[in-house]
Amino acid sequence: MSLAGKKIILGVSGSIAAYKAALIVRGLIREGAEVRVLMTRAATDFISQLTLSTLSRHPVTTSVHSDESWNNHVELGLWADVYLVAPATATTLAKLAQGICDSALVAVYLSARCPIFFAPAMDVDMWLHPATRANVERLQGYGNHLIDVDNGELASGLVGQGRLAEPERILEVLRAHFARQHDLDGRxxxxxxxxxxxxxxxxxxxxxxxxxxxxxxxxxxxxxxxxxxxxxxxxxxxxxxxxxxxxxxxxxxxxxxxxxxxxxxxxxxxxxxxxxxxxxxxxxxxxxxxxxxxxxxxxxxxxxxxxxxxxxxxxxxxxxxxxxxxxxxxxxxxxxxxxxxxxxxxxxxxxxxxxxxxxxxxxxxxxxxxxxxxxxxxxxxxxxxxxxxxxxxxxxxxxx
CATH class of the missing domain: 3.40.50.10300 (CoaB-like)
Incomplete structure (x- = not known):
């Protein structure tokens, strides 16, 4: 299933894995998707807005209070076919789970009527902490879709669960989602x-x-x-x-x-x-x-x-x-x-x-x-x- 013509929001939060957002955007654009990028303020410490706006061919939004996004965060949530949050840090997971609306990323999440996918990235102990597990379960309980972490070497030097899923696996999850959308037509x-x-x-x-x-x-x-x-x-x-x-x-x-x-x-x-x-x-x-x-x-x-x-x-x-x-x-x-x-x-x-x-x-x-x-x-x-x-x-x- 191709992603051509699909409207996808990518939410990027402040993780060292944020550099992979560039690979995700590039992969989506190559397949013909339309992409809009939202970033938390912390994410801009790891990858520039200029990089993601250039790759997505659209301005990147960081704050719901900015002139260009004050009215259109609701509109953007209605525009999308899918909202993907990748990487999703422990902080962002907590804010999404609790509805703490202090960024454009969370504001659009709360307004979106499309399916939500989130791909966490953090250190192994943070990933396994009961608070993080509870937030993940709450998000899934709301009907959101987890793209599970990979196991491997982490930025801390530890080896374990917590790596952001590789961009190709993330794209494959989205392809599978869209392939299912009409597979039961006529039933x-x-x-x-x-x-x-x-x-x-x-x-x-x-x-x-x-x-x-x-x-x-x-x-x-x-x-x-x-x-x-x-x-x-x-x-x-x-x-x-x-x-x-x-x-x-x-x-x-x-x-x-x-x-x-x-x-x-x-x-x-x-x-x-x-x-x-x-x-x-x-x-x-x-x-x-x-x-x-x-x-x-x-x-x-x-x-x-x-x-x-x-x-x-x-x-x-x-x-x-x-x-x-x-x-x-x-x-x-x-x-x-x-x-x-x-x-x-x-x-x-x-x-x-x-x-x-x-x-x-x-x-x-x-x-x-x-x-x-x-x-x-x-x-x-x-x-x-x-x-x-x-x-x-x-x-x-x-x-x-």
Whole structure:
């Protein structure tokens, strides 16, 4: 994928690695991108504004209070297809994470509606410090994209993590991003997300700890890549952002089952991410259940198996993805579920992994397709969503 015609902002902060900004700008210009450069005051101690303005063919801005940038920092944030901060120092990461708007770099970041990529550069101990790790996680939690540091010799003379990613790797990340933008054009993807609540009486229900974050991330990522998304969302205060997502709110497993079966025939792909209750109370008390005696016995009945029914109804050209949350024998249990329910791919995750599964902004998954198991590191759920969507077949045949 070429970067020709792409509008890219480069934010440069005060690191010895700032000299690589010249290589990044030159690479972007060579590929035909339009580039605007923002610098912090500290960055000008390491590389001159003249160098970057010459390479980018546009003036470089350092202060939001300058005459030329007072009104157009918002305009610039709306102009760009991507905002890349490279290098991003520990100080700049902290300011971005906390919204401390003392430079044009941060002002445009806060105004930007485009995807944000940040490539850190600092000494190893600074990179590994809990404060830096927390700022990185917060930025990723906002939906920004980390271009991870390289391992090698640092300016301090130490060897370890903290080197700015090489310019070519940064360009390759941007190429991959733009290549994904329309790779799901023409697809109609059914996604289930969130928990279900199975009522006991007017005030109580059986539920689980799902928040819907993973399914919402999948819906947002699929829509951003050109798909039309039908999101069936269980009870959660969260909602997806962006266009191209048709949301149907449901509460119970029976409601989710009904909506999923209704929409599946029109879908090219299905991703069943919801944590659907396996059982529901046989009867729902019309009034609040009062305490009587030392115990309470509830009779439960099985809910329909949405994944199995969609697997049975799957037509040629449709691709069905399921999720498995396992606490033991994960791969074995997930593979069994894949085969029994007629799935094409299953996503395995575990609540025993710190920072994964319910309630977190991150997840760690394994993708299982027959005998093939692909493992991924812990990462933001939006990036996990792209890893899953990358496994959809390239040219599905739309269902009748």
């Amino acid at each position: 109609r993807i059914l996604i289930t997300a969130g928990p279900t609540h199975e009522d006991l009486d007017p005030v109580r229900y059986l539920g689980n700890r799902s928040t819907g974050k993973m399914g919402i991330a999948l819906a947002e990522a699929a829509a951003a890549r050109g798909a039309s998304v039908d999101l069936i969302l269980g009870p959660t205060p969260l909602s997806p952002q962006g266009t191209g997502i048709n949301v149907t709110h449901v509460r119970t497993a029976l409601e989710m089952h009904r909506e999923a079966l209704q929409r599946w025939p029109q879908a090219t792909d299905g991703i069943l991410c919801a944590a659907v209750a396996d059982y529901r109370p046989e009867t729902v008390a019309p009034e609040k259940i009062k305490k009587t005696g030392d115990g309470l016995t509830l009779k439960l009945v099985r809910n329909p198996d949405i994944a199995a029914e969609l697997g049975q109804q799957k037509q040629p050209g449709q691709f069905l993805v399921g999720f498995a949350l396992e606490t033991e024998n994960g791969v074995e249990n997930a593979r069994g579920k894949l085969e029994r329910k007629g799935l094409d791919l299953i996503v395995l995750n575990s609540p025993r992994v710190a920072g994964a599964a319910f309630g977190h902004d991150t997840n760690q998954i394994q993708l299982i397709d027959g005998n093939k198991v692909t493992s991924f590191e812990l990462k933001p759920k939006r990036e996990v969503a792209d890893d899953i969507l990358d496994r959809l077949p390239a040219h599905p045949t739309p269902s009748p």
